[in-house]
Amino acid sequence: MADERKTTVEFFSHFSREDKPTKAGAWLSRASARAIFKYINVVPGSSILEIGPGRGDFADICLARGLEYLAVEASEEMAGALEKRGARTIRAMAPPLPRIESQFDFVLMINVMEHMNSMQDALQITREIKEVLKPGGRFVICSPDYLNWRAHFFNCDFSHNYVTTARRLRQLMINGGLKNVRSRHFSVLLTGFVCFPFTGLVSYLPFGFLHTIFPNSRAFYKLYKIQLTFLRKVLAIGENHG
Numbered sequence: 590m591a592d593e594r595k596t597t598v599e600f601f602s603h604f605s606r607e608d609k610p611t612k613a614g615a616w617l618s619r620a621s622a623r624a625i626f627k628y629i630n631v632v633p634g635s636s637i638l639e640i641g642p643g644r645g646d647f648a649d650i651c652l653a654r655g656l657e658y659l660a661v662e663a664s665e666e667m668a669g670a671l672e673k674r675g676a677r678t679i680r681a682m683a684p685p686l687p688r689i690e691s692q693f694d695f696v697l698m699i700n701v702m703e704h705m706n707s708m709q710d711a712l713q714i715t716r717e718i719k720e721v722l723k724p725g726g727r728f729v730i731c732s733p734d735y736l737n738w739r740a741h742f743f744n745c746d747f748s749h750n751y752v753t754t755a756r757r758l759r760q761l762m763i764n765g766g767l768k769n770v771r772s773r774h775f776s777v778l779l780t781g782f783v784c785f786p787f788t789g790l791v792s793y794l795p796f797g798f799l800h801t802i803f804p805n806s807r808a809f810y811k812l813y814k815i816q817l818t819f820l821r822k823v824l825a826i827g828e829n830h831g
Contacts, residue, residue, distance in 0.1 A: 614811075617777050617818050621731075622646035624778065625699065629729050629826060631656070635694040638721060640683050640714075641701035645671050652676060661687060684710050686717040694723055699731040702758070703742070705751040715765030722829035728767055730758055730825045734774060737788050737821035741797060745817050758825040767827030776821050788821035 626647065631637070636657040642648050644667065651658040652675050662668040663682040671678050681687040684705075696718045705711040718728050732753035735742050743749055755772045762770045776784040776791075796813040803809055 614814060614818060617815075618644070619646050619649075621775075621777055622650055622699070624775065624780075625697075625729070625731055625824060626650050628773070628780075628824065629695065629727065631695060636691070636723075638689070638691075638693040638696045640686075640696065640698045640718075641704075642671060642676075643667060643700065645674065645676065647697065647699060648676050649674065657693075659689070659691070659693075684714040684717060686714060686721070689721050692721055692723045692726065694726050695729060696722060696726070697729045697731075699729075700733075702730050702732045702761075703751055703753045704746075704748050707751065711751050711761055712765060715761055715767070719766050719829055724829060724831060726829045728762065728765075728827045728829070730762075731822055732758065732825075734788075734821040734823045737792055739792065741792065741817060741820065744797060745813075753823060755823045755825065758823055762825060762827035765827070766829075768830045770825065770827040772823055772825040774821055774823060776819055784821055788819065791816060791819045 631651075631654075633654070634656075636659075637651050638659050638661070639647060639651075640661045642660040642662055645660075648658060648660060648671055658676055660668070660671055660676055660678045661681050661683055662671065662678050663680065665680065668678040668680050679687050679689070698714075702711060702714075705714065715728070722728060730753075733742055733749075735752045735754050738745075742752070755774065759770050759772060773780060774784055775781075776788045779787055794816050796809055796816045800806065800809040800813045
């Protein structure tokens with residue numbers, strides 16, 4: 590288990606140093622973070638815990654609004670970059686959730702739940718998150734919709750292990766003790782039904798196949814990353830009611 594955690598941490602450190610996004614990719618990532626922030630209705634004075642903040646798109650929104658924000662981040666490089674921008678961080682790999690004394694209005698895992706090693710890990714982190722939510726607090730998960738991603742789900746990232754769909758995330762949250770679970774589908778700026786035909790077409794673009802044939806092509810690599818950005822995701826929200 591220790592070796593598995595070390596491998597994952599090293600992967601994300603490599604990701605933070607060498608797999609830099611294009612300007613278009615960075616803009617799309619920030620746009621998605623803004624859409625999530627708006628949809629979950631974060632009000633002034635809210636407290637936020639984010640697990641696996643990555644490059645910190647959601648963190649930047651919270652910090653700009655003066656919200657109480659704490660990140661749990663395994664990558665030394667990413668945690669350090671967040672701290673330079675004013676974020677408080679705990680360097681840890683979850684699960685298990687590190688010891689945290691405070692409770693929060695929101696706990697977020699954006700593009701993180703799919704990296705859980707198993708169903709047991711996914712359920713463990715969900716139950717631990719419930720314990721650090723205030724009464725009425727919300728657990729927010731944003732993850733790929735496997736029904737749209739299919740082979741891309743595993744091909745794009747060797748650390749994708751836990752399959753995520755709206756149905757599975759709903760079941761996970763209910764079994765973790767959360768109530769009033771709801772979800773929506775989206776793709777960058779498209780939400781609801783309209784994103785289904787769009788993401789269906791995007792899933793058949795050939796860039797993943799072309800990158801397989803020409804693995805050293807930087808152009809096909811970047812085009813495949815952009816294709817992945819436009820695939821459908823699930824945004825699931827569950828509430829803590831004791």
